[in-house]
Amino acid sequence: MARTGRPREFDKEQTLERALKLFWSRGYGATSIQDLVDALSVERGSLYGTFGDKRRFYLEAVRLYWEVYERRLIATLDTSPLLPALREILTHPARLDEFISDVGVPQGCLVGNTTAELVPQDTEATEIVARSYSRFTEIVTAALERAQAAGEVTDKARPEAQASMLLYLVQGLSLVSRAGLDRTAALAAIDTAVDGLRA
Amino acid sequence: MARTGRPREFDKEQTLERALKLFWSRGYGATSIQDLVDALSVERGSLYGTFGDKRRFYLEAVRLYWEVYERRLIATLDTSPLLPALREILTHPARLDEFISDVGVPQGCLVGNTTAELVPQDTEATEIVARSYSRFTEIVTAALERAQAAGEVTDKARPEAQASMLLYLVQGLSLVSRAGLDRTAALAAIDTAVDGLRA
DNA sequence: CGACTTCTTGACTTGGCGTTCAAGAAGTCA
DNA sequence: TGACTTCTTGAACGCCAAGTCAAGAAGTCG
Numbered sequence: 001m002a003r004t005g006r007p008r009e010f011d012k013e014q015t016l017e018r019a020l021k022l023f024w025s026r027g028y029g030a031t032s033i034q035d036l037v038d039a040l041s042v043e044r045g046s047l048y049g050t051f052g053d054k055r056r057f058y059l060e061a062v063r064l065y066w067e068v069y070e071r072r073l074i075a076t077l078d079t080s081p082l083l084p085a086l087r088e089i090l091t092h093p094a095r096l097d098e099f100i101s102d103v104g105v106p107q108g109c110l111v112g113n114t115t116a117e118l119v120p121q122d123t124e125a126t127e128i129v130a131r132s133y134s135r136f137t138e139i140v141t142a143a144l145e146r147a148q149a150a151g152e153v154t155d156k157a158r159p160e161a162q163a164s165m166l167l168y169l170v171q172g173l174s175l176v177s178r179a180g181l182d183r184t185a186a187l188a189a190i191d192t193a194v195d196g197l198r199a
Numbered sequence: 200m201a202r203t204g205r206p207r208e209f210d211k212e213q214t215l216e217r218a219l220k221l222f223w224s225r226g227y228g229a230t231s232i233q234d235l236v237d238a239l240s241v242e243r244g245s246l247y248g249t250f251g252d253k254r255r256f257y258l259e260a261v262r263l264y265w266e267v268y269e270r271r272l273i274a275t276l277d278t279s280p281l282l283p284a285l286r287e288i289l290t291h292p293a294r295l296d297e298f299i300s301d302v303g304v305p306q307g308c309l310v311g312n313t314t315a316e317l318v319p320q321d322t323e324a325t326e327i328v329a330r331s332y333s334r335f336t337e338i339v340t341a342a343l344e345r346a347q348a349a350g351e352v353t354d355k356a357r358p359e360a361q362a363s364m365l366l367y368l369v370q371g372l373s374l375v376s377r378a379g380l381d382r383t384a385a386l387a388a389i390d391t392a393v394d395g396l397r398a
Numbered sequence: 399c400g401a402c403t404t405c406t407t408g409a410c411t412t413g414g415c416g417t418t419c420a421a422g423a424a425g426t427c428a
Numbered sequence: 429t430g431a432c433t434t435c436t437t438g439a440a441c442g443c444c445a446a447g448t449c450a451a452g453a454a455g456t457c458g
Contacts, residue, residue, distance in 0.1 A: 005434025006424040027316065029228045033416060043437055044417080050435090054416065112374055116315030117226065119377045130378045137384075157394065161387035168371030168388060175311055175370050178318045179329045185336075188360035189367060195356070196395030204404025205454040232446060242407055243447080249405090253446065 010042050012050060019051075020061040024110045028058050028117050059124060065110040066132045073139055082147040083194055086140075086166065090190045093170055094177035109174040116175075136170075137163045144197075154199045162197060169193055209241050211249060218250075219260040223309045227257050227316050258323060264309040265331045272338055281346040282393055285339075285365065289389045292369055293376035308373040315374075335369075336362045343396075353398045361396060368392055 022039050023031050033054060037044055051057040076085050093109050111132045118125035137160065144159035153162070173186065221238050222230050232253060236243055250256040275284050292308050310331045317324035336359065343358035352361070372385065 004426055005432080006426095006436080008435065009424095026320075029316075030320070032414080034414085045419080045438080046436060048417070113315055115374050115377050116312055117228075120379070121225075121229070126378055133375060133378060133380075157391040158387060160384055161391045164381075164384045164388035165368070165391050168368050168375060169364070170371065171374050172367030172369065172371030175314050175374055176332060176367060178314050179325055179332060180319070181332075182363075185359055185363045188357060189363035192356040192360045192364050193392070193395070196392070203456055204402080205406080205456095207405065208454095231444085233444090244408080244449085245406060247447070 015040050023061050077143040081152050087194050093174040112171045112174045136167050153197050214239050222260050276342040280351050286393050292373035311370045311373045335366050352396050
């Protein structure tokens with residue numbers, strides 16, 4: 001058994017990554033299968049055979065996006081002091097941390113984009129998105145608990161509340177940055193928020 | 200001259216308002232002309248004759264949305280003390296201020312949704328959205344300047360920075376609330392942010 | 399009334415989309 | 429080698445969207 005037939009001619013993971021970038025920059029609706037065929041150099045039938053229909057393909061890309069993001073989030077927060085790390089997380093989605101914006105990497109957050117485009121109509125998308133937000137809050141809450149215990153972050157508010165606030169800030173930054181933002185004002189806003197957490 | 204022909208049988212402003220609600224709840228792409236025809240009880244030809252194509256119709260709805268929002272924003276902030284008003288502005292998009300969510304009124308912010316769906320591809324949408332964000336920041340900045348002068352809000356940060364932070368928070372709340380949010384956590388997050396502004 | 403203008407109606411055109419499929423190619427295994 | 433399985437290719441399908449238009453209806457004005 002496990003009779004293997006003709007081997008796939010393209011790399012599945014790499015293709016998913018490239019599709020992710022396309023979905024990320026154009027959105028779900030505005031990315032047609034033809035766009036994917038052109039950009040990925042994989043024919044329609046092969047895409048359908050490998051990834052299922054467009055919606056499954058997209059949701060798989062969102063899952064991958066979050067998986068990568070979550071890993072980076074955890075790694076970034078695994079430091080002391082915490083506040084500079086939080087600052088980095090906030091500056092990242094709007095690419096405020098880079099002097100020359102990398103045109104190859106899209107702006108914003110794919111989970112946020114998905115929220116705007118597919119939630120709440122699509123229940124599966126809603127689940128993925130809601131889970132991502134929960135995970136973000138959990139991870140940041142844990143980091144804030146440590147930082148409160150270490151006396152770095154104020155304990156005037158509960159870590160959960162602080163983490164939620166940071167979630168809203170990141171998502172707001174990701175979204176607004178699409179319309180282009182004043183770099184200086186945005187950085188000052190982030191500093192204001194982070195300073196508010198200082199003990 | 201100004202020969203008037205057959206008068207329009209529907210109310211233009213009211214129809215735009217109803218279209219706005221539909222666009223608001225479903226988004227631009229997911230709202231078809233047929234949906235509008237059904238919901239507004241106005242035939243296709245009449246819609247095209249009155250509002251131009253779908254995109255113009257939508258952008259007009261966004262303009263109206265912002266016009267109404269801006270008026271409310273100014274009215275809400277025209278009080279002292281300011282912090283409770285800011286709190287109201289933050290709780291509003293996610294309908295956290297109402298015990299029973301009004302199913303007739305959609306969640307989130309139409310400007311934010313437009314940002315996610317049409318920006319930056321559509322330059323006209325980008326202009327409208329960017330202008331709305333600027334206006335929000337200007338209005339809130341002016342209010343914060345007064346509140347800083349009155350000693351209600353801390354002057355450790357510039358009003359512009361505080362206003363930008365509030366913009367990101369509102370937009371983040373609007374977006375994340377689509378996926379459903381923990382009421383208590385969200386309110387606590389808002390309080391955390393608002394407390395951070397206190398003098 | 400009769401000329402003129404504008405609005406209404408809904409069938410129609412056009413185009414692009416997601417999806418399917420049949421025929422052939424490229425492997426594996428006995 | 430030949431049976432079998434899986435992948436590749438691109439034409440074809442069906443659908444539904446946005447947008448158009450011609451004929452008629454409902455007003456105004458001289």
